[in-house]
Amino acid sequence: MMRKLLITLLLTFAFVSGSIAQLERKPANESQEVDLIFHAPRSINLFTVEPVDEKTLHFAIMHTFGTLDGGIQNLFGLDNGANIQFSFEYGFNDRFSLGMSRQSRDKMYNLYGRYHLLKQTQNDKMPLSVSLMGAAGVNSSNYQFLNEANPNFMERTSYAFQLMAARRFSDKISLQVSPMMAYFTDPNPIFLIEGDQNLYLALGFSGKFKITGKSSITLQYIPNLNSDLRSNLGVGIDLEAGGHVFQMYFVTSQALNDQYLLAAGNGVPGEEFRLGFNVNRVFATGKRR
Amino acid sequence: MRHFINLLFVLIFCSTNVFGQEFLTEDGSVVFLSKAPMNEFEGKSNKLQGLVDLNKNLLDFYIDLNTLKTGIGLRDRHMRENYLETNKFPYAEFTGKIAEGPELKQGESRNVTAKGKFKIHGVEREIEVPGKIRKLNDSFLELEAEFKVLLGDYKIDIPKVMFYELSEEQTVTIKAKLKKK
Numbered sequence: 001m002m003r004k005l006l007i008t009l010l011l012t013f014a015f016v017s018g019s020i021a022q023l024e025r026k027p028a029n030e031s032q033e034v035d036l037i038f039h040a041p042r043s044i045n046l047f048t049v050e051p052v053d054e055k056t057l058h059f060a061i062m063h064t065f066g067t068l069d070g071g072i073q074n075l076f077g078l079d080n081g082a083n084i085q086f087s088f089e090y091g092f093n094d095r096f097s098l099g100m101s102r103q104s105r106d107k108m109y110n111l112y113g114r115y116h117l118l119k120q121t122q123n124d125k126m127p128l129s130v131s132l133m134g135a136a137g138v139n140s141s142n143y144q145f146l147n148e149a150n151p152n153f154m155e156r157t158s159y160a161f162q163l164m165a166a167r168r169f170s171d172k173i174s175l176q177v178s179p180m181m182a183y184f185t186d187p188n189p190i191f192l193i194e195g196d197q198n199l200y201l202a203l204g205f206s207g208k209f210k211i212t213g214k215s216s217i218t219l220q221y222i223p224n225l226n227s228d229l230r231s232n233l234g235v236g237i238d239l240e241a242g243g244h245v246f247q248m249y250f251v252t253s254q255a256l257n258d259q260y261l262l263a264a265g266n267g268v269p270g271e272e273f274r275l276g277f278n279v280n281r282v283f284a285t286g287k288r289r
Numbered sequence: 290m291r292h293f294i295n296l297l298f299v300l301i302f303c304s305t306n307v308f309g310q311e312f313l314t315e316d317g318s319v320v321f322l323s324k325a326p327m328n329e330f331e332g333k334s335n336k337l338q339g340l341v342d343l344n345k346n347l348l349d350f351y352i353d354l355n356t357l358k359t360g361i362g363l364r365d366r367h368m369r370e371n372y373l374e375t376n377k378f379p380y381a382e383f384t385g386k387i388a389e390g391p392e393l394k395q396g397e398s399r400n401v402t403a404k405g406k407f408k409i410h411g412v413e414r415e416i417e418v419p420g421k422i423r424k425l426n427d428s429f430l431e432l433e434a435e436f437k438v439l440l441g442d443y444k445i446d447i448p449k450v451m452f453y454e455l456s457e458e459q460t461v462t463i464k465a466k467l468k469k470k
Contacts, residue, residue: 023313025380028336028353035366053362094362122376171376213371240371243363284361 031121037129037168038176040245040280041089041114043206044220044234045253045261048176049129049166051116052091055285058099060087062278064254069271077274085256089114103257105264106192110137110257112160120167128167135160135258143190155186160258162204171210178204180222182259194229194265201225202262214240218249222261230266236276247278310343310469312430317465319352321438325454332359332368339465341422341430346389348403350463351382372445372455373410381409383418398423403434412443420463428469435462 038048041058052058066080074080082104089099095116102109112135120129139156143149159182166176182200187193207219220234236249250273255264267273317337323330336356340349354375359365369375385405393399403418420434438459440447447455 022349022384023338023340023351025351025382026338026353027379028356032355035370056362240367282361282363 031123031125034120034122034129034168037120037166037174038206038208039216039238039240040247040278042247042278042280043176043208043218043238044236044247044249044251044276044278045232045256046176046178046204046206046220046222047114047131047133047162047164047258048206049116049131049164051094051114051131052089052097052282053284054091054093056091057283057285058087058089058091058097059281059283060089060278061085062087062256062276064251064256064274064276066254067267067272067274068250083254083256101257103255103260105254105257105260107140108137108257108260109140110135110160110259112136112258128165130166131164133160133162133164133258137257137259139191146190151186151188151190155188158182158184158259158263160262162258166206173210174208176204176206178206180204180258180262182262184259184263187263193260193263195227195263197227197263200227200259200262202231208238218247220249220251224262229263230268232261232266233269234276243282245278245280247276247280249276249278250274251276312341312343312467313470314339314465314467317350317432317463317467319357320462321357322460322462323456324458324460325456328454330359330364332357332365334358337463337465339432339467341432341467343393343430346387347385348387348405349382349384350465351380353379354381354409355379372440378409378411381407383407383416385418387422393422393424395424395426398431407438409438410443410445414442425466430467430469432465432467433463435460437461 038050041048041050041052042060062085063082065082066074066077068076070077085101085103087099087101089097091097098113100111112133114131114133116131118126118128118130120126136159143151162178162180164176164178168174180202184198187196187198202222202224205221209217211217216238218236218238222232224231232253234249234251236247239246252266252269253264254274255261315338316335317339319334319337321332334352334356337350337352354373383405385403387401387403390399399422401420401422406413407416418434418436420432423431425431438461440457
């Protein structure tokens with residue numbers, strides 16, 4: 001009995017101490033975050049949950065042109081003048097960034113911030129990425145010809161707020177739902193908006209369907225919840241080229257600013273689509289290795 | 290009964306301390322250098338896991354590629370998603386043997402060549418890695434090695450539309466301090 005036990009123990013021991021031929025492969029981080037739910041901090045016109053990394057600057061130029069219905073005569077809307085928005089967004093850390101944008105239409109300046117609350121992980125412990133965006137803007141157009149009716153600074157302000165909840169469902173498919181609101185202190189008819197309400201509520205949907213390693217089909221749909229304005233619809237393609245992300249799309253609105261996106265109205269999908277084009281670029285600042 | 294147990298402990302004690310020559314690390318460093326004509330950058334990780342067995346002249350190293358950082362977050366994401374495909378192939382691994390040599394005394398070092406299998410991006414190849422082993426003292430061993438990896442050998446495509454010019458040849462440097470098990 002004793003002897004048997006001892007032999008067993010010795011054998012076990014021989015096995016255990018008989019050196020391990022290979023280490024067990026273990027992931028360094030069990031809750032590895034999911035990468036690139038979207039290609040860039042913007043998808044068509046909407047913000048995404050994609051962060052701007054610490055100490056990097058994200059620069060985006062967005063354009064939308066005239067409606068397609070003029071045909072080749074107007075080079076499918078390119079002759080009709082573009083609305084252009086520049087934006088710079090700086091990442092203070094991996095969760096918080098501040099940005100500024102300027103839309104040519106109504107010379108809108110916007111200050112905005114994004115905060116990333118939750119990040120989707122590969123093991124699905126966290127199934128969603130959730131971010132918040134808040135923006136405050138001012139219309140800086142010259143309305144001096146209106147004399148007394150020239151709106152003052154406060155009357156020119158507007159605000160936007162949205163919550164973005166996104167999930168990368170598979171290697172190919174990512175979806176985002178963004179409840180959004182915009183508030184105009186004074187929706188003056190002289191502003192280039194269609195709505196006359198102060199408050200606009202909408203639900204933004206963004207989709208990404210990856211077709212190759214570095215390109216995706218994108219979708220955007222923004223039904224208005226409390227106005228009679230048409231809903232925004234967009235279809236596009238994202239192309240990744242190293243540090244740039246190019247986004248080309250057809251969309252029903254010329255608005256690029258977040259408040260204007262909800263209040264400026266939309267054309268009928270189809271002939272009144274407009275061509276749009278964004279360039280996204282990141283710059284690393286601080287110490288380079 | 291007592292005797293047997295005591296004997297057993299003595300045996301365990303002896304074999305691990307006198308004969309055991311296994312050294313381990315969990316925080317070795319790996320650096321890769323991509324040296325293209327217009328753009329040079331490095332990626333780093335301090336999560337190299339390693340085992341060196343001086344009895345069996347055996348080496349085993351691996352790294353979770355998700356821990357590699359190049360200093361630009363977006364470049365890291367593109368590296369993981371488009372080139373290394375860490376979703377599918379999370380590790381780079383090397384398992385090999387070194388030629389037998391005289392036992393190292395404290396402070397002594399020896400140049401060695403490890404022959405074995407290197408695996409990354411799902412492709413496994415036989416490679417030879419020259420390196421240096423130094424015995425710091427009874428319980429610590431230091432290892433340094435440098436080798437080149439051709440991305441094409443491992444089916445890692447270099448982007449055609451490039452922004453970060455990526456070199457086909459990557460120089461990998463490994464440095465680790467291993468502790469006796």
